Amino acid sequence: MKEKQFDQFEAIELYCPKCKAAFPVRKSLLLVLPDGERYDYRCVRCGTPVGTKTEKKENRVLIVTE
Numbered sequence: 001m002k003e004k005q006f007d008q009f010e011a012i013e014l015y016c017p018k019c020k021a022a023f024p025v026r027k028s029l030l031l032v033l034p035d036g037e038r039y040d041y042r043c044v045r046c047g048t049p050v051g052t053k054t055e056k057k058e059n060r061v062l063i064v065t066e
């Protein structure tokens with residue numbers, strides 16, 4: 001039920017190496033590319049960047065965790 005708090009964000013959890021667990025992430029626009037937009041995912045608990053996502057205009061989505 002706690003996930004309900006994050007309805008304004010995308011309900012995505014990624015593994016955070018600092019917290020050593022999967023936590024919901026906050027999505028923020030990092031940069032606008034000619035063919036899409038790159039988003040940064042940060043752990044809501046400690047703020048560590050845990051991944052990036054590139055949303056391409058042709059609806060191809062790529063998630064890369066670091």
Ligand SMILES: [Zn+2]
Pocket residue numbers: 016017018019023043044045046047048
């Ligand atoms: Zn964390």
